Amino acid sequence: MRIALVDLFFSWPPHGGADADLYHTVLGLQALGHEVHLFVAGCVASWERGTVDAAELPFPATLLDFAPREVNPRVMPARFRQAVDAWRPDVVFAGDGFFLKPYVVQALADYPLVSRYYAYELTCHRDHCMFKNGAPCPANYLRTPNACRTCALEGVVGEEVRRWRFHSWTEEYLAAHAFMPGYHARVVASLRCCNAIVVYNRIQKRLLEGLHGNVHIVPGGVNTDAFTFRPLPEKTRNARKAILMTGRVEDPVKGLHTLREAGERLAQERDDFEIRVTHTDFTINNAWFKAIGWHDHDAIMGLYQEADVCVVPSVWEEPFGLVAVEAMASGRPVCVSRVGGLQDIVVHGETGFIFDREDSAGLARHLAMLLDDAGLRRRMGEAGRKRAEREYDWQRLVAKHYPPLLEGLVT
Amino acid sequence: MTGLTDSATPRICAYFSVGRNYLKVLRAIRAEEPNARLCAMVPAGYPVSEAEASVADEIIETQLARYSAWNVPACLRLVRQLRAGRYDVFVVMFDSTELQVLSSLAGARRRSYCTMDGRLVPLTAPIPRVLAGAVARTVRGRLAYALLWLAVRVLRVRGQKETPKLDA
Numbered sequence: 001m002r003i004a005l006v007d008l009f010f011s012w013p014p015h016g017g018a019d020a021d022l023y024h025t026v027l028g029l030q031a032l033g034h035e036v037h038l039f040v041a042g043c044v045a046s047w048e049r050g051t052v053d054a055a056e057l058p059f060p061a062t063l064l065d066f067a068p069r070e071v072n073p074r075v076m077p078a079r080f081r082q083a084v085d086a087w088r089p090d091v092v093f094a095g096d097g098f099f100l101k102p103y104v105v106q107a108l109a110d111y112p113l114v115s116r117y118y119a120y121e122l123t124c125h126r127d128h129c130m131f132k133n134g135a136p137c138p139a140n141y142l143r144t145p146n147a148c149r150t151c152a153l154e155g156v157v158g159e160e161v162r163r164w165r166f167h168s169w170t171e172e173y174l175a176a177h178a179f180m181p182g183y184h185a186r187v188v189a190s191l192r193c194c195n196a197i198v199v200y201n202r203i204q205k206r207l208l209e210g211l212h213g214n215v216h217i218v219p220g221g222v223n224t225d226a227f228t229f230r231p232l233p234e235k236t237r238n239a240r241k242a243i244l245m246t247g248r249v250e251d252p253v254k255g256l257h258t259l260r261e262a263g264e265r266l267a268q269e270r271d272d273f274e275i276r277v278t279h280t281d282f283t284i285n286n287a288w289f290k291a292i293g294w295h296d297h298d299a300i301m302g303l304y305q306e307a308d309v310c311v312v313p314s315v316w317e318e319p320f321g322l323v324a325v326e327a328m329a330s331g332r333p334v335c336v337s338r339v340g341g342l343q344d345i346v347v348h349g350e351t352g353f354i355f356d357r358e359d360s361a362g363l364a365r366h367l368a369m370l371l372d373d374a375g376l377r378r379r380m381g382e383a384g385r386k387r388a389e390r391e392y393d394w395q396r397l398v399a400k401h402y403p404p405l406l407e408g409l410v411t
Numbered sequence: 412m413t414g415l416t417d418s419a420t421p422r423i424c425a426y427f428s429v430g431r432n433y434l435k436v437l438r439a440i441r442a443e444e445p446n447a448r449l450c451a452m453v454p455a456g457y458p459v460s461e462a463e464a465s466v467a468d469e470i471i472e473t474q475l476a477r478y479s480a481w482n483v484p485a486c487l488r489l490v491r492q493l494r495a496g497r498y499d500v501f502v503v504m505f506d507s508t509e510l511q512v513l514s515s516l517a518g519a520r521r522r523s524y525c526t527m528d529g530r531l532v533p534l535t536a537p538i539p540r541v542l543a544g545a546v547a548r549t550v551r552g553r554l555a556y557a558l559l560w561l562a563v564r565v566l567r568v569r570g571q572k573e574t575p576k577l578d579a
Contacts, residue, residue: 048527146563161555164551179562293458
């Protein structure tokens with residue numbers, strides 16, 4: 001089968017989980033014997049869009065260069081359509097994109113079409129997080145468009161427009177005229193012209209209920225060859241153990257405050273731990289808390305190897321939780337909050353612990369158990385590695401989920 | 412770009428700001444000017460990584476860990492420290508108004524900022540133009556916001572029952 005994959009933001013090395021997801025999906029489909037070709041939007045004025053050397057990728061790819069003024073609902077969909085038409089695929093897979101994606105999807109509607117959604121970009125115009133005022137937001141743009149349009153202006157979109165300096169989220173919001181009432185009908189129509197929708201978890205699927213009848217849950221994965229298992233280093237009972245939190249930790253929805261509070265609780269009773277976070281503001285450091293700066297994709301692997309325990313304390317409904325799977329693949333026990341896709345990744349008491357959202361006392365309790373018991377850390381780490389290999393290895397994951405989905409489209 | 416300066420061994424200062432791309436900035440400068448004396452100017456107490464230390468020739472700390480434009484005496488001391496360095500090129504991590512003004516005051520003959528994907532872009536505007544640009548952007552942004560606000564408040568999506576419920 002010839003599969004064209006289109007993405008409005010793909011970059012490699014990856015800027016985030018969506019890039020890694022698409023990269024490994026393409027590799028997995030190629031390994032299954034499909035002919036694949038990735039079409040990526042690039043724009044010299046935007047580091048977020050298409051920072052990639054297509055010739056360096058291990059699969060065929062075309063970088064479509066757009067001038068800043070061409071990032072609009074007229075030029076971008078037409079260019080994608082032209083490029084895809086020239087390649088003549090059997091199926092089109094639409095990857096990451098924000099407010100311009102519905103236009104691109106509609107332009108490709110003549111093909112059997114699968115669309116992947118990575119966060120809440122369909123349902124939240126504020127910041128694709130569906131998280132507001134410290135709690136999950138009950139609104140959903142597909143059902144409460146007017147409330148969500150107002151909310152967008154109260155959030156990052158309004159802030160960036162007032163300063164007239166944009167990231168791609170706001171740039172696409174303006175270019176796509178997502179503030180206009182007609183945009184809602186376009187989003188719904190773009191959903192309906194997809195033959196299948198792919199999401200990460202049950203919550204995302206539930207948000208689309210009644211709008212699309214063919215929604216598949218396909219979790220993300222991990223490259224178990226790159227994230228290698230190395231047994232936990234032997235440490236004496238009083239030696240400092242490293243508790244690691246990686247990812248975009250400066251984003252409030254990632255819940256760093258919960259880990260910090262848990263650290264304060266632990267610090268009242270013990271000094272045999274150090275919390276390491278990939279934060280770039282080192283002024284928050286103290287005796288047991290260390291901002292270690294941003295680390296790129298390759299360097300992250302080494303951080304897991306040096307850690308004793310990993311924590312993912314997100315407070316929003318994390319669509320997947322790639323860092324939890326990476327930690328498991330590296331053989332480390334993981335403590336995660338009971339949100340979104342995270343609660344499906346960790347098996348409580350087997351590969352780590354699950355604590356309630358913002359429950360720093362619960363997190364501190366679990367961390368204390370892990371710090372006290374090297375055997376428990378080792379057992380959970382090993383169980384996590386096995387689970388990562390069994391459930392989240394990219395090749396297995398793609399082989400399990402995509403063949404039935406794709407065959408259903410062309411028969 | 413073939414180089415940041417004409418000098419054979421220029422002194423280049425890479426000024427740190429809170430952000431993810433400092434190492435990328437250092438590497439981009441080193442790639443452009445392999446023979447330069449590269450000074451990494453970091454805040455007091457900054458934990459320099461091995462990778463950063465290996466790219467830079469010299470690590471210099473500022474007096475404070477954090478500067479605010481409202482703390483004028485501290486900013487003046489920072490400017491004095493920068494000018495004393497006699498740098499040929501001054502590179503900042505972003506093209507914000509504050510960093511553009513600071514780079515203008517640093518006394519370097521050339522100044523640049525590094526984009527998130529590692530491209531060095533020259534900064535050429537003098538301070539009055541930087542400030543005028545900031546004012547113009549703010550005015551334009553406020554006007555655009557007002558129009559958006561009107562569009563959102565006046566033009567409504569019809570046929571929708573707006574009853575938010577927690578789908579999650």
